[in-house]
Amino acid sequence: MNFVELNRVSVRYGEDGEGTLALEDATLAVAAGEFVAVVGPSGCGKSTLMKAVTGLWPPTAGTVAVNGQEVAGPLSIVGMAFQNPTLLPWRNTLDNVMLPLEIVQPHCSRLRREQSAYIAKARDLLALVGLKGFEDRFPWELSGGMQQRASLCRALIHDPSLLMLDEPFAALDMFTREELWIALQDVWLARRPTVILVTHDLREAVFLADRVLVMSARPGRVIAERTINLERPRRLDTTYEPSSVAIIHELREHIGAARSGDGAERG
Amino acid sequence: MLKSHRRRDSHMDPSEAIGKPSAKPRRRSRLSRRAVRSVLPWIVIIAIFVLWEIAVRAFEIEQFVLPAPTAIFAAGWEWRAEMLDNAWQTLMTTVVGFSFAVIFGLIGGVLFGSSTLIYDGFYPALVGFNSIPKVAVIPILVIWFGIGTVPAIVTAFLISFFPILVNVAAGIATVEPELKDVLRALGAKRWQIVQKVGLPRSMPYFFASLKVAITFAFVGSIVAETVAANKGIGNLMLVASSRFEVPLAFAGLLVTSIMGIGMYLVAEFMERRTTGWATRGVDAMGALRG
Numbered sequence: 001m002n003f004v005e006l007n008r009v010s011v012r013y014g015e016d017g018e019g020t021l022a023l024e025d026a027t028l029a030v031a032a033g034e035f036v037a038v039v040g041p042s043g044c045g046k047s048t049l050m051k052a053v054t055g056l057w058p059p060t061a062g063t064v065a066v067n068g069q070e071v072a073g074p075l076s077i078v079g080m081a082f083q084n085p086t087l088l089p090w091r092n093t094l095d096n097v098m099l100p101l102e103i104v105q106p107h108c109s110r111l112r113r114e115q116s117a118y119i120a121k122a123r124d125l126l127a128l129v130g131l132k133g134f135e136d137r138f139p140w141e142l143s144g145g146m147q148q149r150a151s152l153c154r155a156l157i158h159d160p161s162l163l164m165l166d167e168p169f170a171a172l173d174m175f176t177r178e179e180l181w182i183a184l185q186d187v188w189l190a191r192r193p194t195v196i197l198v199t200h201d202l203r204e205a206v207f208l209a210d211r212v213l214v215m216s217a218r219p220g221r222v223i224a225e226r227t228i229n230l231e232r233p234r235r236l237d238t239t240y241e242p243s244s245v246a247i248i249h250e251l252r253e254h255i256g257a258a259r260s261g262d263g264a265e266r267g
Numbered sequence: 268m269l270k271s272h273r274r275r276d277s278h279m280d281p282s283e284a285i286g287k288p289s290a291k292p293r294r295r296s297r298l299s300r301r302a303v304r305s306v307l308p309w310i311v312i313i314a315i316f317v318l319w320e321i322a323v324r325a326f327e328i329e330q331f332v333l334p335a336p337t338a339i340f341a342a343g344w345e346w347r348a349e350m351l352d353n354a355w356q357t358l359m360t361t362v363v364g365f366s367f368a369v370i371f372g373l374i375g376g377v378l379f380g381s382s383t384l385i386y387d388g389f390y391p392a393l394v395g396f397n398s399i400p401k402v403a404v405i406p407i408l409v410i411w412f413g414i415g416t417v418p419a420i421v422t423a424f425l426i427s428f429f430p431i432l433v434n435v436a437a438g439i440a441t442v443e444p445e446l447k448d449v450l451r452a453l454g455a456k457r458w459q460i461v462q463k464v465g466l467p468r469s470m471p472y473f474f475a476s477l478k479v480a481i482t483f484a485f486v487g488s489i490v491a492e493t494v495a496a497n498k499g500i501g502n503l504m505l506v507a508s509s510r511f512e513v514p515l516a517f518a519g520l521l522v523t524s525i526m527g528i529g530m531y532l533v534a535e536f537m538e539r540r541t542t543g544w545a546t547r548g549v550d551a552m553g554a555l556r557g
């Protein structure tokens with residue numbers, strides 16, 4: 001069953017049909033529990049796609065459906081993480097991670113009664129991404145990579161069935177990034193949420209995703225897709241093996257085509 | 268928040284311990300510099316008074332033009348009962364007016380900051396109202412409420428609530444869009460975003476504005492007292508100068524500025540206790556960007 005379905009979705013920013021056309025006729029489907037990566041040239045509408053899926057920005061045309069229901073307003077269960085960790089500086093790591101529990105039902109009403117259980121859960125999650133012992137630290141006491149880990153935990157704490165990640169690792173160095181790929185893969189294998197990950201890093205896409213979607217230059221459209229049948233759990237070495245490298249090259253060519261298509265359109 | 272302070276201290280300790288052996292003399296000099304910094308304001312104030320005294324005596328300035336500090340202190344001491352009584356009156360007036368300003372400034376700030384509709388609709392009118400000099404309003408207040416405490420309270424309120432409102436609104440309105448998206452995608456209602464993020468975030472702005480607002484409130488109540496009251500430090504100074512008791516008027520000024528400093532310090536103390544994370548957070552963000 002398709003958990004996320006976009007049918008010829010267009011998004012135009014601004015009023016009276018005069019603003020930027022960010023997405024045009026984007027059609028895609030993501031199965032429940034699938035991990036999909038979206039790649040494409042900068043400014044092609046990937047973040048816009050995320051906003052359309054989560055109902056944060058209504059499409060100008062076309063339909064978005066999540067879990068069989070058409071999206072009319074913001075969904076209420078989605079875990080999101082961005083390039084910027086956006087932790088709250090007045091809360092320590094643990095309280096930051098537990099923020100969604102204060103908002104999402106049914107956790108919201110249970111939180112007070114079962115507080116210790118929830119705290120244990122948050123601690124487990126933090127331990128899973130290597131933040132054990134940093135629960136009481138404040139964001140300014142964490143490195144950028146650690147903040148990003150905490151931000152991932154915040155996106156996961158309420159067991160969302162849909163996880164939307166918009167370049168969450170883009171600001172990190174390669175080693176931290178690779179560590180987090182592994183952490184994310186572990187979490188995904190353990191809980192199997194549906195994931196849509198926007199990234200600029202093709203190795204990241206190939207390491208993490210079941211399927212990679214390539215978008216055209218603005219206005220964005222899905223122009224190619226590639227299923228990745230590598231065995232799980234994947235190891236970092238996998239990304240250097242010929243089979244992965246071949247996929248990465250293939251994707252790179254698609255993106256190259258998308259970008260030069262952009263040039264031809266403008267010229 | 269107490270916890271955060273303790274945590275920070277314990278966090279600082281190891282690094283200082285590491286730097287200890289080689290940096291011992293430097294530490295001592297840093298300590299003494301801190302000592303200098305804490306006594307320096309007092310030295311400056313005393314020096315001003317001493318120079319003032321010398322100048323008045325050397326040039327034989329008439330007392331009704333510029334009284335010497337000793338004369339001012341003497342007058343203040345002589346009239347200490349009246350001084351205390353009126354200072355208390357002014358303090359209460361200011362505190363009451365200021366409290367209303369805090370309440371309405373917070374409520375208004377939340378409304379203005381969280382709703383663009385309210386902001387667009389009401390902000391121009393509010394700016395227009397705020398640009399009216401409050402001194403000009405006092406006679407009208409007297410018509411409405413008569414001579415007494417009420418016009419002074421209202422003036423203190425009117426003059427100090429605008430900076431509070433503007434700052435709280437700014438704090439709430441500038442929540443990062445991505446953070447807002449994170450919360451909205453969790454199904455958060457607008458008031459939840461304000462409660463969880465907007466309000467805590469605007470607290471540093473709020474306390475910064477309190478420091479300004481408390482001084483404004485003080486100015487407001489004293490000005491109103493000189494025009495439209497029969498009590499308070501402002502009134503005391505007016506009466507004193509009309510009787511040519513210039514040292515007493517100056518003593519009033521002195522008490523006024525002491526009260527002003529005291530209130531500023533209270534606001535600053537509250538700021539440091541409640542929003543210590545803000546300066547740290549900014550540091551961290553700056554370091555990340557750099």
Ligand SMILES: Nc1ncnc2c1ncn2[C@@H]1O[C@H](COP(=O)(O)OP(=O)(O)OP(=O)(O)O)[C@@H](O)[C@H]1O
Pocket residue numbers: 013014019020021022041042043044045046047048049218
């Ligand atoms: N809130 C907005 N209002 C107006 N235009 C916008 C808005 N958000 C994005 N755009 C425009 O829509 C286009 C697509 O933006 P989007 O953020 O979706 O790109 P992106 O693919 O995520 O880019 P990047 O890879 O650089 O993050 C851009 O041209 C951008 O200028």
Ligand SMILES: [Mg+2]
Pocket residue numbers: 046047048166
């Ligand atoms: Mg983007």
